[in-house]
Amino acid sequence: MAEPxxxxxxxxxxxxxxxxxxxxxxxxxxxxxxxxxLGYHRPARDIVRAAIQEDVRAIGISSYNGGHVEFFAxxxxxxxxxxxxxxxxxxxxxxxxxxxxxxxxxxxGVHRIFFAGSPLDELTSFVRKHYCKRGRVASTGFPxxxxxxxxTARCIGFTGPGGAGKTTLxxxxxxxxxxxxxxxxxxxxxxxxxxxxxxxxxxxxxxMIYSQDDRVFMRSLATRGRAGGxxxxxxxxxxxxxxxxxxxxxxxxxGVGQEALPFRRGLVDKSIFVTGSxxxxxxxxxxxxMLDAANIVVVNKADLAGASTAAAEIEERxxxxxxxxxxxxxxxxxxxxxxxxxxxxxxxx
Amino acid sequence: xSILARISESVEAHAREVAQQVRRAxxxxxxxxxxxxxxxxxRRDVGTVRTPTGLExxxxxLPTTDDPGAIARFLFAEGLPGTFPFVNxxxxxxxxxxxxxxxxxxxxxxxxxxxxLAEDTNERFHFLTRHQRSIRLSTAFDGPTLYGLDSDSxxxxxxxxxxxxAIDTVEDMERLFHGFALGDERLSVSMTxxxxxxxxxxxxVAAARRRFGPRVVGKLRGTIQAxxxxxxxxxxxxxxxxxxxxxxxxxxxxxxxxxxPRWYPISISGYHIAEAxxxxxxxxxxxxxxxxxxxxxxxxxxxxxxxxxxxxxFFLDCGxxxxxxxxxxxxxxxxxxxxxxxxxxxxxxxxxxxxxQTSGRSLIADEFKNNLTRxxxxxxxxxxxxxxxxxxxxxxxxxxxxxxxxxxxAAHAQSIILEESGLFxxxxxxxxxxxGMQLVEQAVERAILDEFRVLDHLGxxxxxxxxxxxxxxxxxxxHRYEQQIADGTRPVxxxxxxxxxxxxxxxxxVVRTPRHRKQxxxxxxxxxxxxxxxxxxxxxxxxxxxxxxxGNVFAELIKTVEHCSLGQITERLFAIVGxxxxxx
Numbered sequence: 001m002a003e004p005x006x007x008x009x010x011x012x013x014x015x016x017x018x019x020x021x022x023x024x025x026x027x028x029x030x031x032x033x034x035x036x037x038l039g040y041h042r043p044a045r046d047i048v049r050a051a052i053q054e055d056v057r058a059i060g061i062s063s064y065n066g067g068h069v070e071f072f073a074x075x076x077x078x079x080x081x082x083x084x085x086x087x088x089x090x091x092x093x094x095x096x097x098x099x100x101x102x103x104x105x106x107x108x109g110v111h112r113i114f115f116a117g118s119p120l121d122e123l124t125s126f127v128r129k130h131y132c133k134r135g136r137v138a139s140t141g142f143p144x145x146x147x148x149x150x151x152t153a154r155c156i157g158f159t160g161p162g163g164a165g166k167t168t169l170x171x172x173x174x175x176x177x178x179x180x181x182x183x184x185x186x187x188x189x190x191x192x193x194x195x196x197x198x199x200x201x202x203x204x205x206x207x208m209i210y211s212q213d214d215r216v217f218m219r220s221l222a223t224r225g226r227a228g229g230x231x232x233x234x235x236x237x238x239x240x241x242x243x244x245x246x247x248x249x250x251x252x253x254x255g256v257g258q259e260a261l262p263f264r265r266g267l268v269d270k271s272i273f274v275t276g277s278x279x280x281x282x283x284x285x286x287x288x289x290m291l292d293a294a295n296i297v298v299v300n301k302a303d304l305a306g307a308s309t310a311a312a313e314i315e316e317r318x319x320x321x322x323x324x325x326x327x328x329x330x331x332x333x334x335x336x337x338x339x340x341x342x343x344x345x346x347x348x349x
Numbered sequence: 350x351s352i353l354a355r356i357s358e359s360v361e362a363h364a365r366e367v368a369q370q371v372r373r374a375x376x377x378x379x380x381x382x383x384x385x386x387x388x389x390x391x392r393r394d395v396g397t398v399r400t401p402t403g404l405e406x407x408x409x410x411l412p413t414t415d416d417p418g419a420i421a422r423f424l425f426a427e428g429l430p431g432t433f434p435f436v437n438x439x440x441x442x443x444x445x446x447x448x449x450x451x452x453x454x455x456x457x458x459x460x461x462x463x464x465x466l467a468e469d470t471n472e473r474f475h476f477l478t479r480h481q482r483s484i485r486l487s488t489a490f491d492g493p494t495l496y497g498l499d500s501d502s503x504x505x506x507x508x509x510x511x512x513x514x515a516i517d518t519v520e521d522m523e524r525l526f527h528g529f530a531l532g533d534e535r536l537s538v539s540m541t542x543x544x545x546x547x548x549x550x551x552x553x554v555a556a557a558r559r560r561f562g563p564r565v566v567g568k569l570r571g572t573i574q575a576x577x578x579x580x581x582x583x584x585x586x587x588x589x590x591x592x593x594x595x596x597x598x599x600x601x602x603x604x605x606x607x608x609x610p611r612w613y614p615i616s617i618s619g620y621h622i623a624e625a626x627x628x629x630x631x632x633x634x635x636x637x638x639x640x641x642x643x644x645x646x647x648x649x650x651x652x653x654x655x656x657x658x659x660x661x662x663f664f665l666d667c668g669x670x671x672x673x674x675x676x677x678x679x680x681x682x683x684x685x686x687x688x689x690x691x692x693x694x695x696x697x698x699x700x701x702x703x704x705x706q707t708s709g710r711s712l713i714a715d716e717f718k719n720n721l722t723r724x725x726x727x728x729x730x731x732x733x734x735x736x737x738x739x740x741x742x743x744x745x746x747x748x749x750x751x752x753x754x755x756x757x758x759a760a761h762a763q764s765i766i767l768e769e770s771g772l773f774x775x776x777x778x779x780x781x782x783x784x785g786m787q788l789v790e791q792a793v794e795r796a797i798l799d800e801f802r803v804l805d806h807l808g809x810x811x812x813x814x815x816x817x818x819x820x821x822x823x824x825x826x827x828h829r830y831e832q833q834i835a836d837g838t839r840p841v842x843x844x845x846x847x848x849x850x851x852x853x854x855x856x857x858x859v860v861r862t863p864r865h866r867k868q869x870x871x872x873x874x875x876x877x878x879x880x881x882x883x884x885x886x887x888x889x890x891x892x893x894x895x896x897x898x899x900g901n902v903f904a905e906l907i908k909t910v911e912h913c914s915l916g917q918i919t920e921r922l923f924a925i926v927g928x929x930x931x932x933x
Contacts, residue, residue: 014492014508016585018933019625022824023831039931040585041496043504065492066861070507095714095748098859116714116748163816168930206933304812333815335590335927 004034004199004222005131008051009060011040012071017064020094024062024123029199031124034222039206044074046212050205051079051087053141053217057131058088058111064096069104076109088131092118142217142244143185153187153246155238156347157268159229159290162255164274165300167204168332169340170250175210176344177248186211187246188218189237191230191254200224204252217246229253229262238267247349258287270347272296277310291317295325296346302329302339351809352641352691353801359690360683360798363434367426374421381417388420391429398775409441410778423782427682430735430778433689434682436790437781438735439700444773463489463513464750465862466870467524470514475528483535488525489513490542490549497545497588499916500870509870510862516549517874519910522556531557531565538571544588544929546575547601548918551906554609558907572613572662575601578639578810579618582819583625585931588919591814593926598643599650601903606657614657615643616664616704622819623666624710626827629676630793632666634800635819637680641687642810648692658688658698667731668708669723675789677703677734678781679797705736712747716843720744725762732766732773733780739763750860817932874914881912888912889921896925 009025011018018040028035036054038047051059063071072091079087091097092114097105102113111130114123158166170188177184188211194200200222205211211218221231230253241249253262263271273294279285291297297318299311311329318325326346330339373380395409409430412423430438462473470488478484490513493505500509500517509515516522529536542549550573557565577594580587587594598615605614619627619636627635640661647657663680667673684701688694707727712720721744731739741759743751751759767773780786807813814820833839840846878885888909895905909918 013504014496014498016580018585019824019827022933023828026828037933039933041931045504065508066511067492067505067507067509071504074504074507171930203933207930209928209930301815305808333590333930334592 002132004032004224005127006034006036006054006056007058007060007127007131008036008038008047008054008056009062010038010042010047010050012061012063012065012068013041013043014067015063015065016040017062020064020092021060021062024060024120025201027120027124028127029195029201031128031199032197033124033127033199034194034202035199036202036220037206039203042212044071044078047075048078048082048084049212049214050218052082052084054202054220055141056087057134058090058127060127061089061091063091063093066096068093068097069101072105072110073108090114090126090130092123142187143215153242153244153249154270154347154349155242155249155251155268157251157253157263157271158274159253159256159260159262159271159294160274160298161257161276161279164255164276165330165332166252166255166274167207169274169298169300169330169343170252171208171210172332172337172340173250173344173347174208174213174216176341177348178210178213178215180348181247184215184248185244185246186216187241187244187249188216188252189234189241189249190218190220190252191234192220192222193254194222194224196225217241217244223254229256229260235267248347256290258284259289261289261293263293270295272298272343272347274298274300275310275314276301277304277306279310282313285313285317292321292323296343297325297327298339298343299327299329300332303331303334351805352645352687353638353809354805355691356641356683356687357798357801357805359686360794362690363686364426367422370421370425371418374417384417384421384424388424400771400775406776408776410776410781412782427782430781433696433699434685435700436678436682437778439681439702439737442777443735443737444732444767444777462487463491464860465510466515466866467521468527469510469862469866471525471527474526483537484529484533485537485539486526486529487539488541490540491515494549494915495542495544495586497548497915497919499914500867500874502916506867506871509867515867515870516552517870517914517916518877519552519555519559520873520877522549522552523559526553526556530561532561532568534568534570536570538569540571540573542586543574543577543580543584544586544594545915545919546573547597547903548906548910548915549573550575550601550605550614551903552910552915554907555910566608567610569609570611572616574618574664575615576618576639578642578814579622579635581814581932582622582635582639583627583823584621587929589922590927590929591811593922594929595646596650597902599647599652600901602647602657602660603650603652603901604903606652606660610660613660613662615660616662617643618664620664620666620706622823623668623708625823626710626830627823628826629668629670629672630796630800631819631822631826633676633680633793634797634804636663636665637683637687637797638801638804638810640684641691644688644692654688654692654694655698658692658694659700661698662702662704664704664706665736666708666710667705667727667734667736668711669726671789672793673727673730674733675786675793677701677705677731677736678786679790679793681735683794683797703734703736704738704740705731705734706740707731707742709742709746712742712744713841713844714747716849717744717747719843720747721758721762724759725766728762728766729772814932820932878914878917884912885917889917892918892921893925896922 009021025035025037038050076089079085088111090112094116097113160166174186190204192200192202202220221233223231226232271294273290297314315327318327328339328343331337332340374384395407397405398408399405427436428434431441463470474486491510492508493500494516498505500515577587602614605612617640619632622635623632681701685699688699707724711723724741728741741762743755743759745752745755804813807816807818834841837845892905892909896902
């Protein structure tokens with residue numbers, strides 16, 4: 001089977017109109033396309049960096065707040081400057097982009113502008129036809145100054161049920177790492193599930209605000225039918241990252257079930273199980289395999305009702321294991337959360 | 350139990366109370382006699398009106414029944430217009446017109462304006478209000494301002510002055526309102542901004558003080574949207590983390606309710622929720638639950654519900670779905686019951702004051718003149734609902750910035766309904782209490798309370814937000830709506846029914862801000878920053894201390910804006926409280 005088409009979609013800076021792009025993303029996925037979604041209010045710099053790191057074939061931009069002529073031009077200029085002119089750019093913006101604007105934008109290198117009322121089929125068939133072949137094999141896109149550095153990256157794996165806050169936690173750790181170590185280089189390998197018979201929405205970047213940085217390399221992988229939380233490509237990417245001169249590599253699995261043990265021996269240096277308090281009864285807790293395997297267990301959303309009970313029950317289990325596992329409670333959504341600070345102290349070199 | 354569960358209980362208790370009054374009216378002779386006497390007096394006091402054709406009618410439509418049970422049900426379950434629970438309106442005579450002396454002047458409508466630099470919008474404001482007896486200015490801001498960024502931030506140049514006015518400093522704010530008497534009681538200003546609302550309002554206050562002295566502050570009239578909960582749920586223009594945003598908002602509300610008593614510091618908005626795809630019931634349920642969440646939050650910050658309650662206002666969408674004929678009627682009732690029973694608010698603080706806008710989403714580009722009809726029907730439903738004010742969209746909005754012609758036609762549609770037609774001129778409450786209306790009301794009310802129960806089950810509004818509940822529901826509804834249009838189960842004339850091939854529309858003329866004007870904004874912002882370099886740093890440090898010591902941030906911001914730009918302030922606040930993390 002041919003490799004799925006990977007594209008990146010985003011809404012420009014100072015623009016929060018994500019209703020159209022949400023619908024379009026779903027339509028792309030339904031047609032087997034893997035969509036790295038960067039979210040709304042994103043500067044051209046972040047879009048181009050992400051497109052190169054994710055090695056997508058095209059960038060789709062949905063712009064409803066004006067300034068599109070300049071914004072699309074900025075994206076195309078930056079792609080050229082970074083040696084990534086092979087990545088195509090297309091977009092739309094309902095009634096806000098006039099035919100005259102579109103003509104200017106297409107002269108500047110935009111492949112296609114879709115106007116209000118374009119049927120969704122037209123968009124998906126355009127992408128499937130136009131971007132079916134990859135332009136060329138891109139470089140890894142690793143950040144400048146990382147390759148050639150003699151660093152043995154520590155690899156830290158994050159897993160846990162969906163909605164526990166793994167992405168937020170990693171982003172907060174990245175913030176701490178970057179601000180305490182100005183020359184740090186960080187890699188993130190994130191996973192999202194493929195929908196059987198369809199594509200995948202790779203949306204972790206959209207919720208990350210501090211990881212959009214030139215010192216951070218991030219790659220989003222779809223599981224493509226592999227069960228257990230990782231992708232068939234994960235091991236290959238981890239090897240490349242380990243030689244990439246990074247200080248730390250964060251691996252985030254998809255949301256996993258009770259029995260999952262996503263990190264086989266030697267894959268990561270440290271594994272962290274992130275959970276909220278809604279795992280059900282104490283009995284359910286006993287079934288979670290990662291509670292035995294993880295080096296650190298994080299109870300996130302510690303501000304919610306039930307969190308202290310959860311922390312006590314898990315602590316009891318870890319004590320019984322007698323393996324020196326640590327429990328840390330966090331409120332990752334809070335700025336400067338002391339729990340996240342403690343976790344950072346645990347994992348930093 | 351969250352407040353939403355308690356409100357559902359209060360509504361049920363109210364229904365039981367009504368049922369009991371109905372029973373008493375039927376079974377208790379003394380009570381019945383008193384009730385019928387009161388009913389007779391009400392009918393007498395309503396007075397009569399005469400239509401131009403000479404027909405005589407009561408000024409308020411009341412049920413024609415003589416059944417004591419039905420009378421009790423009407424009085425207690427719906428209330429006369431202006432009486433608890435306000436189903437039939439917040440005031441007794443909302444639309445009836447007493448002839449005023451002199452030549453008729455057009456009723457002032459708020460005309461949304463904002464483009465280019467402050468001077469450009471100022472000129473537009475003067476033009477729009479040149480014939481109006483009272484001045485209502487409504488301000489749209491450009492993207493960088495809405496997101497708290499300066500015009501010289503990286504990557505925003507193209508957005509300066511697009512879709513709204515560019516405001517970076519207190520000096521821009523002075524330019525924006527140059528030539529208007531900001532303390533005048535016939536002037537009011539509305540500002541559509543949310544994430545950085547406290548900073549923008551602080552600039553407005555500071556600009557007014559600069560021109561008219563410190564005493565003008567207490568006289569300022571207007572509204573700022575400042576509804577950050579709906580931003581998280583639908584519109585995505587929140588910049589600080591939710592908790593910090595709520596704190597800055599509370600400080601602003603605390604300041605305005607005591608020092609700017611004529612200001613409406615928040616407009617609790619369902620409009621953007623509906624435009625993002627929500628069903629009418631979702632719109633009402635999320636708007637009301639957001640409103641109650643604000644009230645609870647402000648009370649926890651020590652504010653008096655009877656002081657801030659009357660300064661809360663609401664903003665709803667009105668589309669073509671049947672629910673809209675009764676949506677606001679139900680909202681008024683649920684709000685009044687919640688405010689009275691949970692927060693012990695007095696009558697002024699129980700009123701659901703409503704501004705309605707017709708649905709932008711219902712308008713389409715194909716055969717766009719049909720939009721005049723769509724908007725007229727939506728307006729009609731909004732007035733049947735007893736909205737306190739209304740904005741009607743221009744028919745050409747799906748493809749361009751509204752042209753003067755269609756703005757005028759949209760405003761005239763309101764006058765035709767209210768002044769020219771007899772529907773609202775003579776008799777208030779035309780349809781209230783009718784069987785069809787009651788049935789829709791009951792169905793809508795049940796559905797809203799069902800939504801409350803779900804929200805309560807998720808732990809309340811804020812935990813539900815964290816679980817992406819409202820966003821996911823809105824997105825799913827938006828998807829269903831599109832599918833219904835695609836499969837034809839939702840007819841849209843000219844789009845999926847009775848499609849007539851028409852010539853392509855002429856390319857609309859779009860007003861864009863020229864490059865040199867954008868550069869001018871950047872240059873003068875940089876000059877401002879150079880001039881204020883030393884005091885700016887001190888002002889930001891003072892602001893930091895207030896944020897960290899839990900002082901009133903809004904009061905301090907009025908000082909900060911004297912030396913700092915919008916972007917400098919948001920940058921500093923980001924460093925203290927963090928940035929908003931989007932949920933997608």
